[in-house]
Amino acid sequence: MKxxxxxxxxxxxxxxxxxxxxxxxxxxxxxxxxxxxxxxxVIVLESEAASMYVRNKPVCFKQEKxxxxxxxxxxxxxxxxxxxxxxxxxxxxxxxxxxEICSSLGxxxxxxxxxxxxxxxFNELFTKEVMDTFRLESIRFHKLEKEFEDxxxxxxxxxxxxxxxxxxxxxxxxxxxxxAKTVDIPIKYSDELAFNKGxxxxxxxxxxxxxFDSTIATITSQIEEQICEITKVRYEICCIILSGGLSESEYxxxxxxxxxxxxxxxxxxxAKCTKCSGRMCVTNGY
Numbered sequence: 001m002k003x004x005x006x007x008x009x010x011x012x013x014x015x016x017x018x019x020x021x022x023x024x025x026x027x028x029x030x031x032x033x034x035x036x037x038x039x040x041x042v043i044v045l046e047s048e049a050a051s052m053y054v055r056n057k058p059v060c061f062k063q064e065k066x067x068x069x070x071x072x073x074x075x076x077x078x079x080x081x082x083x084x085x086x087x088x089x090x091x092x093x094x095x096x097x098x099x100e101i102c103s104s105l106g107x108x109x110x111x112x113x114x115x116x117x118x119x120x121x122f123n124e125l126f127t128k129e130v131m132d133t134f135r136l137e138s139i140r141f142h143k144l145e146k147e148f149e150d151x152x153x154x155x156x157x158x159x160x161x162x163x164x165x166x167x168x169x170x171x172x173x174x175x176x177x178x179x180a181k182t183v184d185i186p187i188k189y190s191d192e193l194a195f196n197k198g199x200x201x202x203x204x205x206x207x208x209x210x211x212f213d214s215t216i217a218t219i220t221s222q223i224e225e226q227i228c229e230i231t232k233v234r235y236e237i238c239c240i241i242l243s244g245g246l247s248e249s250e251y252x253x254x255x256x257x258x259x260x261x262x263x264x265x266x267x268x269x270x271a272k273c274t275k276c277s278g279r280m281c282v283t284n285g286y
Contacts, residue, residue, distance in 0.1 A: 013041070014034065015042055018030060021086075069092045074101060074238065075090060078241070081245055085109050085244070089226060089235075114152060115145070124186060126175045151163045163203050163208060220256055220260070240260060
């Protein structure tokens with residue numbers, strides 16, 4: 001790359017995506033801070049970035065495949081991330097651009113809420129002091145988080161099969177040294193959790209579902225409210241698109257589809273990447 005020219009600040013276009021939950025005060029703060037550092041910059045909502053990406057993509061509903069959205073079609077995008085969930089509803093214009101039918105909506109619900117509930121149980125099993133010490137073993141703790149994340153995405157409610165987590169030997173040792181005994185399942189969890197072989201914890205399907213349910217209920221409630229708003233302004237959506245990391249969960253997809261059975265629902269196979277890919281689409285419009 002001998003002939004390559006060095007990049008200048010003017011050669012870079014920055015796209016900053018923020019959650020819909022952020023109010024005008026936070027948005028203004030981000031804008032002012034960004035303008036001091038970047039010459040070429042635009043701020044978009046995370047759901048808008050995801051919508052920019054999916055609008056030109058073929059959409060599949062089970063065995064049915066339809067073409068990218070046509071002019072005049074309206075759709076809802078529900079971006080379910082780790083900390084927040086954002087909902088936006090767009091109409092495709094003849095020139096391919098999008099207009100917003102209803103104001104974007106954001107709620108503080110997402111995958112992290114489910115993780116917190118699960119690891120709060122670990123705080124009860126192993127005590128918070130032991131868990132805080134184990135978190136310092138970052139690689140080992142993140143491995144446990146990753147294993148739970150995998151189970152979270154593949155979990156289905158229509159099975160009686162328990163899901164199993166392999167417990168790290170360091171965590172078990174920390175507890176034994178601190179309390180001079182092995183870990184026992186509290187009576188309140190006796191029908192939901194079980195230990196096997198000393199280093200595996202079994203979680204009942206019903207209990208796993210309970211970790212999701214309040215988050216899903218809040219999201220589906222907001223979807224219903226948004227659909228009511230769409231009806232008031234006399235628009236009709238052709239489908240609901242799910243994006244964001246938590247939307248890849250089979251249980252989340254099934255619950256939202258069941259609740260909104262009158263609408264077609266779909267989730268992209270690379271749903272967690274839609275916001276990042278959408279930022280690239282935003283740059284092409286500037």
